[in-house]
Amino acid sequence: MLDRGSRPWIHQEQADDRLEAAGVNEFAELVAQTALSFLNETRSGPVPTLVEQIVAGAVLVIPGTAAAAVENLDRQGLLHAPIAEGDAVARSVMDAQNTSGEGPCLDALRDNKQVMTGDLQTDPRWPEFAARATELGVRVIICTPMEAAGRRLGVLSLMSRTLDFVQDEEAPTMAAVFAAHAAVALTGARRVEDINRALTHRDVIGQAKGILMERFQVTPDVAFAMLVRTSSVTNLKLRDVCDQLCLTGVLLPDPPRSRRLRSGT
Helix, strand or coil: CCCCCCCCCCCHHHHHHHHCCCCHHHHHHHHHHHHHHHHHHCCCCCCCCHHHHHHHHHHHHCCCEEEEEEEEECCCCCEEEEEEEECCHHHHHHHHHHHHCCCHHHHHHHHCCCEECCCCCCCCCCHHHHHHHHHCCCCEEEEEEEEECCEEEEEEEEEECCCHHHHCCCHHHHHHHHHHHHHHHHHCCCCHHHHHCCCCCHHHHHHHHHHHHHHHCCCHHHHHHHHHHHHHHHCCCHHHHHHHHHHHCCCCCCCCHHHCCCCCC
16 A cells, blocks of 8 residues: 555646746646656556546545545455555555444445445444454544446545535545546546536536646546645645646647657556
8 A cells, every 4th residue: 555655746846946937838847747757657668547546536635534445356255456556544444444334335335325424433324344443543434435337336435534524515525526537547538528427527627637648648547646636745735737638728839750759558
């Protein structure tokens, strides 16, 4: 499991220097450079899979997120997490649900709907699990079903050690955005409607992805990963990154032919 400080593609000091006198041109240039660096890294040896990068992006981008995991049920009906990012608490929270037989992720999987806890110190729905989660320092969890091309793929679980999720009205929507894109990346689906369906911010995110897809000739899930990375590098909310990109519509001039890469090549 990787913590939020271990990502080699987060160059915060460089980003801060570039953004001291930030404007439209600087922002557009940074988006372009970030996109190109992303594509170059996918060609340079072992890197985290796209779904791992998207899940890790949720930890970096959604305020208050300490850990994130993709969870589903094994043949014995127990939760397991093939992908977990952030601090080590994700697997401990999963184990607590398996031991108690209750919890938000189990409910989300059973009912196929997003489940968000209140403050687990006072939420009465899962008393045994909540007591263990509180011992682990987890205050709020959002569990969002992952679906693509009609397939249920599990849930994306986001955990916070603070009450940021409760105070941030956008947290459930952003969880749904990341869950949808992670599902698409997990299945390799490529239809735009699979990742835009029923998302509150789908227009601005879709437009921003479209700009990157046209300019860099990449698929929708790769374009989303570019936006997530740019959000983490700039310390801007994902929606703000998309708004700025859609507002300017400006990127660097077309890169030299030798640097123009296609996804999957």
